[in-house]
Amino acid sequence: MGAHHHHHGGAAAAFRWSVLLNALLTGAQLAIGFGFGSLALIGDAIHNLGDVVGLLLAWGAERLSLRPARGRFTYGYGRSTHLAALINGLLVFGAGLLVVVEGLDRLQQPEPLVAGPVAVAAAAGIAINLLSARLFGTDSHLDLNRRAAVLHLLSDAAVSAAVLLSAILVALTGRTELDAITAIAVGAAVMVSAYGLLKQALAASLDAVPEGQDxxxxxxxxxxxxxxxxxxxxxxxxxxxxxxxxxxxxxxxxxxxxxxxxxxxxxxxxxxxxxxxxxxxxxx
Ligand SMILES: [Zn+2]
Incomplete structure (x- = not known):
């Protein structure tokens, strides 16, 4: 998920669970990815980390934006939401780029990989994203933001499914460069979604007419x-x-x-x- 996931009163519990589960998932995927040599899993973890940081930044900025205008801040603090999206977009874009560069490196020099734990962590990614989608999706047809959140969670599940598939193929064929290829694809997907976020955040920072206004x-x-x-x-x-x-x-x-x-x-x-x-x- 990204900072574009707005949460409303009714979704507060879904938001908390989503952050908690994604944080746990991210930690486990990073540990297993580094421990057992899967760059694809690290890429998936970085995406999930971006989601967690994005959600927390958006939440913090939203709380800040509720403060009344005071002293020199005659507009209040509402635009901290733009700043949060900008910072998150930059961090995630940079992390995606690192994964792609490292993936190209490993194509030349494949590193050993233990497929079992990687497959388990990727399967956990699928399960947690599907569960989060279920939590968010109870009345998703009512709310565009929540629909976007659900769609994003489903695409996250698809990324984890790609990592799972590549781990299975590595186990069957012993070709560890498959992990590097998957990592490059995952890193590129991370960069694309971060670019979309960055573009919106930059436009807002440059006082563009807000989206939805004609x-x-x-x-x-x-x-x-x-x-x-x-x-x-x-x-x-x-x-x-x-x-x-x-x-x-x-x-x-x-x-x-x-x-x-x-x-x-x-x-x-x-x-x-x-x-x-x-x-x-x-x-x-
Ligand atoms: Zn995501």
Missing amino acids: LQLIEAALRGLPGVMAVSELHVWGLGGRRVALTAHLQVQGVPAADLLRLGEERLRELGIEHSTLQIEPIP
């Missing part, structure tokens, strides 16, 4: 207000979580500013924008 729709809504002749200086950005801020200048003819402000803020609230600052510029 800039053209917002501009059209403002232009559609009575008396508005032109819209300029339009800025839309995220404050962390689901909070969205907007500032804009409206060139206006023949409508009292107070009425227009009330209408405009109402319209923007319908679009999910709670924090708007509109500057009214009357045209004579």
Whole structure:
């Protein structure tokens, strides 16, 4: 899983269990991966570690974002969620790259591998991810975030299944380079998912229009207000979580500013924008 897994009140127990099980799994996979020479298992463990760290960072940032604005932090601490996703994305991307590089190295010089314990740890990965998916998935059709979480857990189970398959093949054929090949694939998959996370986090850090908001729709809504002749200086950005801020200048003819402000803020609230600052510029 990644930092995109939001958890709500009802899912708090599922969240705790998921973190605990994944942390235990990660520790066991790392120990067995290093102890018995399976880079593929280490790659799987690094992915799971990224999930745990991502969940904990997202949880910490979410708690921080609930603190009220204070002193110099006039926006509060909401954007710590962006920072958390950025740090997690960088760490996981780097770890995935390390696994790929090490995998290429081991293709040249295969290292001895004890397949039995590796297969057991990979099987545990499948079981725990499927169990977590079951915990999250009780009413997954109701909530997009939880659906994404379930899909991710199922893809994690698939990664562990690849490691299990490669361990079985190594045991049957004795070709340890299969482990390196699987590790390269796992590392590449880790990098791809981390890249997606990084891209989102970077966009948020650069004050891009938040995902789920349509800039053209917002501009059209403002232009559609009575008396508005032109819209300029339009800025839309995220404050962390689901909070969205907007500032804009409206060139206006023949409508009292107070009425227009009330209408405009109402319209923007319908679009999910709670924090708007509109500057009214009357045209004579
Ligand atoms: Zn995952």
